[in-house]
Amino acid sequence: MERTLWVIGLLVFWALMIGLMYVGWRRRANRQTYRIGELPSVPDDLGAQLLEPATGLYVGSTLAPSWQDRIAVGDLGFRATAEITKFEHGILLQRSGATTVWIPQERIRAVRTERGLAGKVMTKDGVLVIRWELPTGTEIDTGFRGDDKTLYPAWVGSYATTTDKNGDAS
Template sequence: MERLIPALALLLVVVVVFLLMRRGWAQRTAAQAGVPAPARPLEGTPVIHGPVDGMYVATTAAGDPYDRIAVHGLGLRTSADVVVTDAGIVIDRAGTGDLLIPWADVTGVRSSQGMIGKFVEPDGLVVIGWTLGGTALESGFRTRAADARTPLITSIRRQIEED
């Protein structure tokens, strides 16, 4: 009996923490309800570079790597492939659906050490700046192979300059 009460108290604390986390995520989603759904890629668009295998880290508000965008699955970390196409940047996210960042919406690309949910060696993440319905965003991607990072960034920069 002397172990049962502390165990139940600990269980109660864990349940309360999880409920508060769920409530916080729901409030974040409600606050971001005005962010439109991202475009979906078109089949058969010519590929310029890729696919590059890696991990989609998250999408955050531009300039704030800790302000995760929770709507439309943009805040969920998952395995992904990035493909640079004539239409834009396609991020094929496992389990959450593909998204297309049209070239007209891409504002830049850079490397970074981290953003919410993932911190790595210096310049270990590819961060794509873009706009969605007037909201400035940044999406992070971690390539599985380190030597795939620079060619991906170069390919995106080349397309931005041409567009």
């Protein structure tokens, strides 16, 4: 009988912890809603394709400059397999099972490689990170871990700016 009560108590405790994590995630999303706002929609004319599509994993998006402050609004905080392509007018990030992310060219602040983002830690320069400004004025970092990391220099080189360790352009 005593063992049964322990098992029931642990199950209740586990369910309570899961419930509290869900409530915390929802509260984070509510706090971030006004900072994130509406994402830019994909335009009809993307312009010329400048870099070949690259496949990989959309790691997530965080509020800049914190590499761990994951965005909880919509589906920006969830990982998904993705394909990233650079066009004349911006970057198209097509995610499987999630909304497509369009990053307009004029909103891109920096493209760099990092060791990690949104709780995903890799080897040195394992994640391609795009810092860009939302229409609300909030800067975010969007991470992509490519299947072929030899493509990273072309991405970083196409946005050659001097950036410091936090990704701030100078």
